[in-house]
Amino acid sequence: MAVLEAKHVTMRFGGLTAVDDFNLTLEKNELVGLIGPNGAGKTTIFNTLTGVYLPTEGEVLVNQTSILGKKVSEVVKMGVARTFQNIRLFKDLTTIQNIEIAYDRFIHYNLAQALFRAPAFFKQEDKAHDYCQELLEIFDMGEYAHTKACNLPYGKQRNLEIARALATSPSVLLLDEPAAGMNPNETAELMETIDFIRNKFKITILLIEHDMSLVMGICERILVVDYGQTIASGLPEEIKNNPDVIRAYLGD
Amino acid sequence: MSKATKQSYIMNIVAITVLYFILFSLIKFGVVTQYFGGIATLTCIMIIMATSLNIVAGFLGEMALGHAGFMAIGAYTAASVSMAIMGSGLPDLVILIIASLAGGVVAGIVGIGIGTPSLRLRGDYLGIVTIGFAEIIRIFFINFQPTGGAEGLKGIPRIAGLSSTYWIMIVVVALIYTLGRSKYGRAILSIREDEIASEASGIPTTRIKVLAFTISSFFAGVGGSLYAHYQGYLDPNKFQFMYSIEIFVIVVLGGLGSITGSILSAIILTILPEFLRQFSEYRLLIYSLVLIIMMIFRPQGMLGKYEFSLRKFILRFANRNEADITKGSEG
Numbered sequence: 001m002a003v004l005e006a007k008h009v010t011m012r013f014g015g016l017t018a019v020d021d022f023n024l025t026l027e028k029n030e031l032v033g034l035i036g037p038n039g040a041g042k043t044t045i046f047n048t049l050t051g052v053y054l055p056t057e058g059e060v061l062v063n064q065t066s067i068l069g070k071k072v073s074e075v076v077k078m079g080v081a082r083t084f085q086n087i088r089l090f091k092d093l094t095t096i097q098n099i100e101i102a103y104d105r106f107i108h109y110n111l112a113q114a115l116f117r118a119p120a121f122f123k124q125e126d127k128a129h130d131y132c133q134e135l136l137e138i139f140d141m142g143e144y145a146h147t148k149a150c151n152l153p154y155g156k157q158r159n160l161e162i163a164r165a166l167a168t169s170p171s172v173l174l175l176d177e178p179a180a181g182m183n184p185n186e187t188a189e190l191m192e193t194i195d196f197i198r199n200k201f202k203i204t205i206l207l208i209e210h211d212m213s214l215v216m217g218i219c220e221r222i223l224v225v226d227y228g229q230t231i232a233s234g235l236p237e238e239i240k241n242n243p244d245v246i247r248a249y250l251g252d
Numbered sequence: 253m254s255k256a257t258k259q260s261y262i263m264n265i266v267a268i269t270v271l272y273f274i275l276f277s278l279i280k281f282g283v284v285t286q287y288f289g290g291i292a293t294l295t296c297i298m299i300i301m302a303t304s305l306n307i308v309a310g311f312l313g314e315m316a317l318g319h320a321g322f323m324a325i326g327a328y329t330a331a332s333v334s335m336a337i338m339g340s341g342l343p344d345l346v347i348l349i350i351a352s353l354a355g356g357v358v359a360g361i362v363g364i365g366i367g368t369p370s371l372r373l374r375g376d377y378l379g380i381v382t383i384g385f386a387e388i389i390r391i392f393f394i395n396f397q398p399t400g401g402a403e404g405l406k407g408i409p410r411i412a413g414l415s416s417t418y419w420i421m422i423v424v425v426a427l428i429y430t431l432g433r434s435k436y437g438r439a440i441l442s443i444r445e446d447e448i449a450s451e452a453s454g455i456p457t458t459r460i461k462v463l464a465f466t467i468s469s470f471f472a473g474v475g476g477s478l479y480a481h482y483q484g485y486l487d488p489n490k491f492q493f494m495y496s497i498e499i500f501v502i503v504v505l506g507g508l509g510s511i512t513g514s515i516l517s518a519i520i521l522t523i524l525p526e527f528l529r530q531f532s533e534y535r536l537l538i539y540s541l542v543l544i545i546m547m548i549f550r551p552q553g554m555l556g557k558y559e560f561s562l563r564k565f566i567l568r569f570a571n572r573n574e575a576d577i578t579k580g581s582e583g
Contacts (some may be wrong), residue, residue, distance in 0.1 A: 076454035090445035092557065101442045102453040107435045114434035115427050121434065168454045
């Protein structure tokens with residue numbers, strides 16, 4: 001059963017076709033890579049999959065339900081979480097608060113209970129705090145719980161963004177260039193992390209990446225886009241030797 | 253409830269009560285004049301106005317320059333309510349509370365009405381729209397004859413004394429504090445930090461923004477009610493644009509996002525002009541100078557985003573170990 005499906009998605013901005021007839025089916029627990037030269041439309045694809053853009057044509061299904069016309073926050077509730085190319089954390093808040101914000105919809109108390117500090121407030125807050133602390137421990141960031149997000153080292157900030165996305169308990173995780181700005185060591189660590197969370201949380205992952213060692217190393221299937229068109233899709237080995245892909249990256 | 257939370261509750265309650273008795277005995281035994289009592293009451297009202305604006309300006313990080321408009325709605329509504337039920341034999345305090353709640357609710361409803369369309373805008377644009385709405389409200393009251401029109405509303409029962417104002421102020425500040433430390437408060441803060449990331453984390457940002465705006469206007473309405481019942485007279489021109497700016501300046505000076513900063517700043521900026529009365533010619537000059545110097549040397553405001561915590565303060569004095577102090581985040 002497909003967890004995330006894009007059917008004939010086309011996205012036009014005025015006269016520019018950023019994405020043309022994009023099709024994608026993600027099965028449960030798959031790890032798929034999306035690559036392509038700069039400006040190929042990868043991030044636009046992400047934005048249509050998460051409900052930021054309403055596609056000009058076609059539709060996107062999450063667990064068989066269309067996301068058309070839904071708000072981004074509603075799509076998150078349906079099970080699609082994402083990270084951003086340029087890290088977007090709640091910089092002035094602590095690490096654990098960052099996670100707690102994403103965990104918001106699992107914290108059950110109403111405004112009156114919050115304002116008057118009813119017992120439910122303390123119970124739910126403690127529960128949320130414990131869960132979020134646990135999630136941080138998984139990422140080996142337990143000791144940073146009360147550090148402001150902006151004071152974390154770069155690699156940890158990337159990890160925090162992934163942890164925050166996971167706190168919404170998604171079925172699909174979209175990672176937009178998770179290895180951007182990382183050195184080879186950090187990239188290797190990131191590969192392990194991605195592999196680990198995929199097995200631990202049983203989620204499907206779609207990632208955009210320029211770092212070929214990472215893409216070829218962990219992705220089971222790869223999609224290549226160029227000028228909004230899907231020019232190839234298949235196993236890493238096939239992609240490596242595909243003449244269209246080589247042309248797109250290296251020119252004629 | 254953790255031990256730290258309980259401790260800080262007890263400490264704060266004790267401090268609040270002690271402060272109340274000090275204030276009261278000072279006035280009662282004539283150490284300070286009745287005039288001082290009036291300033292203290294106005295200070296309490298300004299604290300309500302500043303802390304409530306801090307929800308939108310500090311927590312949500314949006315420029316809202318129409319706070320006086322919501323205060324006006326609260327003031328007029330509450331005054332009308334209390335004038336209507338004054339003869340019913342209810343105690344003054346009950347009447348004041350009913351009137352204040354009514355004022356708050358109406359101001360809150362207007363807040364929803366104004367917030368829903370205007371919160372699509374951000375920054376300066378939102379500032380301009382809120383100024384516009386506040387001016388509409390003021391001009392409405394100037395022309396609305398049932399509440400006295402341009403002449404103002406006279407004969408409001410003067411039932412808001414220092415003690416009732418003080419305690420209502422304490423309740424309002426406590427509620428704003430608990431709001432800030434709940435999941436709603438976190439959601440509001442996340443919008444200030446990064447609206448796109450907040451939406452992508454599953455926070456319904458539009459709804460949370462309107463919620464923040466509504467709660468802020470509700471408490472502004474309560475502040476307006478206290479003002480009406482303290483003054484006994486309402487002049488629609490009191491609620492003009494400059495008054496909104498005055499409240500905004502208090503919040504900025506105290507530190508956007510710091511409730512205790514707003515309190516401190518409201519106290520200073522309400523009392524300072526009174527002390528400067530002796531230098532009446534230079535009063536505005538000194539006042540402006542203080543603001544300019546402040547903004548040059550401490551642009552983040554007196555306390556920045558920091559919250560003063562009585563518990564941590566006392567523990568530091570008691571020389572307990574640092575680790576234990578930093579553990580309790582409740583103030």
